[in-house]
Amino acid sequence: MTAEHKITERLSPESHDGNRGLHYEENLLWEKEHCDHPGVDLPQAENISLRTGLPERGAIGLPQVSEPQVVRHFVRLSTWNYSIDHGFFPLGSCTMKHNPRLNEKIARLPGFAHAHPLQPAETVQGALRVMYELQEWLSELTGLPGVCLAPAAGAHGELAGMMTIRRAHEAKGQGHRKIVLVPDSAHGTNPATAVICGYTTRTIKTSETGRLTIESFKEALGDGGDIAGMMVTNPNTCGLFESDILEISKLLHEAGGYFYCDGANFNALVGKIRPGAFGVDVMHINLHKTFSTPHGGGGPGSGPICVTDELAPYMPVPTVSHENDTYRLEYEDERPESLGRLRGFVGQFGMHVRALAYMMSHGADGLKQVSEDAVLGANYILSQLQNDFHVPFEGPCMHECLLTDKGLKEKGIQTIDIAKALCEYGYHPMTIYFPLVVNGAMLIEPTETESKDAMDRFITVMKSIAEDAQNGDADKFHHFPESTPRKRMDEVKAARQPTLRWRETS
Amino acid sequence: MRYLPQTKESRKSMLDAIGVSSVDGLYKDVPGAAFIDGLADLPLHAGELEVERTLSSYANENHAAPDGPFFLGAGAYYHHIPASVDHIIQRSEFLTAYTPYQPEIAQGTLTAVYEFQTFIAQLTGQDIANASMYDGATATAEAALMAMRLTKRSKICVGNALHFDYRAVLKSYIGNHEEAAIFDGEPDEETACVIIQSPDFYGQPHGYEAWRKKCDETGALLIVVINEIISLGLLPAPECADIVCGEAQSIGIPMGFGGPHLGFFACREKYVRQMPGRLIGETVDEDGRRGYVLTLNTREQHIRREKATSNICTNQGLCALAFTVHMALLGEDGFKNLAKLNHEKACKLANAVTEINGVKLLNESFFNEFAIELPKPSKDIVAALADKGIIAGYALDDNQLLLTATEMTSDEHISAFVAALKEALS
Incomplete structure (x- = not known):
């Protein structure tokens, strides 16, 4: 055995020292040597007699390490993540745009970070003003006058929106309406939300043009007497604007239903097109998509809803009002028809601050440019890749473009392999296998914060992948990625024998 | 427009590559009535300095917990967060x-x-x-x-x-x-x-x-x-x-x-x-x-x-x-000490306020939060103390007040609170 081999064996990944260059291995906190003092040195509590009325808790089994070890642990873990600050992140429908650090700085001002939601209103006028102004901006941009900032995420906004619709129907004696129309291309959250609200879903079929048609809509609508509403994403999840949306929303309204618009794709419209003007009654806005609040590895998000005057009485509380130079929160006592509370306190306030800072920075002119550059970028990528990948629906697209693995799949290389090849070549993949209405979908959303140069580099990589795939080196593709901190993960094992926490015996 | 990398030139070259003369050609499916006429009725873009100045002024309108004695909890708590x-x-x-x-x-x-x-x-x-x-x-x-x-x-x-x-x-x-x-x-x-x-x-x-x-x-x-x-x-x-x-x-x-x-x-x-x-x-x-x-x-x-x-x-x-990260820093000993410290501060606070005439502790036992009964409506007390820069707790119905102490509560905070409460009750 050579010396090199000995080192490799001694420094195996199992020993958690299998480092190479800037690739670091790292064990879990519980596997580190126990330090006799913690990484925080608060004053030592005196041994007073307890007034808790209960016995004192014994050993918990928490790990204990010093501050330098903690910092190093998490910094090393961080190097295993890809992020928008690393590079292009073309994840369709997720709007991975630049997250300005100004927003972080402002959210951390003590007046925002260390204010309590139950303080007397006169001591938090600045915080209430932020919320009020955000309501005003969202209302103007969507053309929908009622705004509630309480929902904690996009899916929570959907819940708020659909419960608002349900509440409105009940108030008007239309509680028997129990069916919600959902296109087959919808986000999974849409049908899940409808069911949680006590509704049954009925599918609207997407046509071969990737859009809803008046015929397919009418077929799903029937006589409309049992329809509570429809949940439609526009632009839709194929990246296309629903060209018949005015006629469809008119038919829906005539039948007594409400139009819920999933706001995931609002980045295509912001500052340029108002959803209220194409028939939307209620819409959630993902502040973490369109308005740049960081995704944070899966939250916190924020999903305010915007609604018509007709629906405004029914939306959740609280909302912020402004009278006589004073801002205050309105609750059920002033809005008795409201569906009530959906989250503790006022919502993800820290995200409200960040979103407002972003909107003020862009202004009306900048936001319109956001939409235009986002749409331009997606169409540019489409134009450059349409000869290398199958394009299921004719363009132009909106802020994201849809490709599939047709033609490559036959060579043994599928969408998942293309995604993993992108991981190998230093990119986060696009959204894959969504929407479900096309096989092997690849949904690419560049956002307005990518330069042409960054998109050109991505296009070059995609073209190379397509060429390699055409040459049929399937085995190579099936083992991508190779240079990442971990290679392909065994997801079947994870689900069959779930290990969801560290344990001493493991 | 500091968050937008495109230039006039790059926009033009992309439009050429796509084969449309203007970006509006890409919105052809959108009904005309849905477009905003010109710009939305909102302020124009603002520089980093300007945004920071405006929003800092809003933040300064708030009373923040570090600004003075703070005894409010009721589901959201003021605690120390290590810099790391x-x-x-x-x-x-x-x-x-x-x-x-x-x-x-x-x-x-x-x-x-x-x-x-x-x-x-x-x-x-x-x-x-x-x-x-x-x-x-x-x-x-x-x-x-x-x-x-x-x-x-x-x-x-x-x-x-x-x-x-x-x-x-x-x-x-x-x-x-x-x-x-x-x-x-x-x-x-x-x-x-x-x-x-x-x-x-x-x-x-x-x-x-x-x-x-x-x-x-x-x-x-x-x-x-x-x-x-x-x-x-x-x-x-x-x-x-x-x-x-x-x-x-x-x-x-x-x-x-x-x-x-x-x-x-x-x-x-x-x-x-x-x-x-x-x-x-x-x-x-x-x-x-x-x-x-x-x-x-x-x-x-x-x-x-x-x-x-x-x-x-x-x-x-x-x-x-x-x-x-915070739990990793605390570890077993740090977490248990933090819990004890909270309880200890609450015990001190309870002892101090119950020495005031007419103030009664309502809890049999507590961790870091407890309710007291006052001889006056608690909403009035909270408002009176807020005027003095003290966030006095959560006003429950009638004369009851919910108080919280944490490791952030100092002996000086407690003395200042007791003095202000005595005055407000007199």
Whole structure:
């Protein structure tokens, strides 16, 4: 055995020292040597007699390490993540745009970070003003006058929106309406939300043009007497604007239903097109998509809803009002028809601050440019890749473009392999296998914060992948990625024998 | 327009490549009536300095907890956050990453959240925990829905004083199920679950054995709600519960005027397939090296659509990371010391205020929060003290006031509060 081999064996990944260059291995906190003092040195509590009325808790089994070890642990873990600050992140429908650090700085001002939601209103006028102004901006941009900032995420906004619709129907004696129309291309959250609200879903079929048609809509609508509403994403999840949306929303309204618009794709419209003007009654806005609040590895998000005057009485509380130079929160006592509370306190306030800072920075002119550059970028990528990948629906697209693995799949290389090849070549993949209405979908959303140069580099990589795939080196593709901190993960094992926490015996 | 990299030239060259003369040619499917005429009726773009100046002036209109003595809790708590916590969560790799759908390039987030799940399971004395929830109120509502699915029953029993927001959110969520109902008191044979908050809304800690027995007799599940998670460093763990959920904001996350906070959700392993929310599990990669992935997603909306256990799509990722970093810094001794320190400060505060004539302690026992009775309406007292820069607590009905002390409370704060309270009562 050579010396090199000995080192490799001694420094195996199992020993958690299998480092190479800037690739670091790292064990879990519980596997580190126990330090006799913690990484925080608060004053030592005196041994007073307890007034808790209960016995004192014994050993918990928490790990204990010093501050330098903690910092190093998490910094090393961080190097295993890809992020928008690393590079292009073309994840369709997720709007991975630049997250300005100004927003972080402002959210951390003590007046925002260390204010309590139950303080007397006169001591938090600045915080209430932020919320009020955000309501005003969202209302103007969507053309929908009622705004509630309480929902904690996009899916929570959907819940708020659909419960608002349900509440409105009940108030008007239309509680028997129990069916919600959902296109087959919808986000999974849409049908899940409808069911949680006590509704049954009925599918609207997407046509071969990737859009809803008046015929397919009418077929799903029937006589409309049992329809509570429809949940439609526009632009839709194929990246296309629903060209018949005015006629469809008119038919829906005539039948007594409400139009819920999933706001995931609002980045295509912001500052340029108002959803209220194409028939939307209620819409959630993902502040973490369109308005740049960081995704944070899966939250916190924020999903305010915007609604018509007709629906405004029914939306959740609280909302912020402004009278006589004073801002205050309105609750059920002033809005008795409201569906009530959906989250503790006022919502993800820290995200409200960040979103407002972003909107003020862009202004009306900048936001319109956001939409235009986002749409331009997606169409540019489409134009450059349409000869290398199958394009299921004719363009132009909106802020994201849809490709599939047709033609490559036959060579043994599928969408998942293309995604993993992108991981190998230093990119986060696009959204894959969504929407479900096309096989092997690849949904690419560049956002307005990518330069042409960054998109050109991505296009070059995609073209190379397509060429390699055409040459049929399937085995190579099936083992991508190779240079990442971990290679392909065994997801079947994870689900069959779930290990969801560290344990001493493991 | 500092966030936009395109130039006039790059825009033109892209339009040429696409083959349209202007960007409006790309919006041809949009009906004319939907376009904003010109620009939206909003201010134009503003420079970084200008935005910072404006929003700083708003922030300065608020009274912040560090500005003076602060005794308000009631579900959101003012605690010390070590500097390293904010440093770590502002690292680009954590802050600007997406949900870890591609595990090969997201092991950082996945490993940290796996550690979060372990911390929550240990603290709650439960088998497993999920990757976090929006907040304590929604976690409690989701717990009740889960109990309804598991027991196929639809009555929710609230056993003691549950936080008013949690109860309101529970009511809204349950309202979507026509047969479901919430009631106070004791479980019967139709009860899906009993919800016990400890310490309860008034700060009173509770034992669980009697409730466990009632649940076993009726077949209801026992849900324990914790909204001051630091209490778990001093009070017994709710090991006998079926589900433990609540709010973990106290560790690593500022009050932030109500959010983002950090809901948590733990339960017994046998219920895992009915759990809401994201789960991270251990597995191996192609080379057999240990790693982590999002798992059991056949419960979730993107696979199950209308049959999902919940419509939740994310967690509070970055808040869960802040919690995990803070817990790592605290360690076993630091966490227990922090809990004791909180209790000690509350004992000092209770001793000091009950020396005032006419002020009565209402709790038999407490952790870091308790209710007192005053000889005057508490709303008036809170307003009078706010004028003096003291945030006096949460005004309950009539003459009752809910007070909180934490490790942030100094002896000087307590003296200043007692003096101001005496004056306001005189």
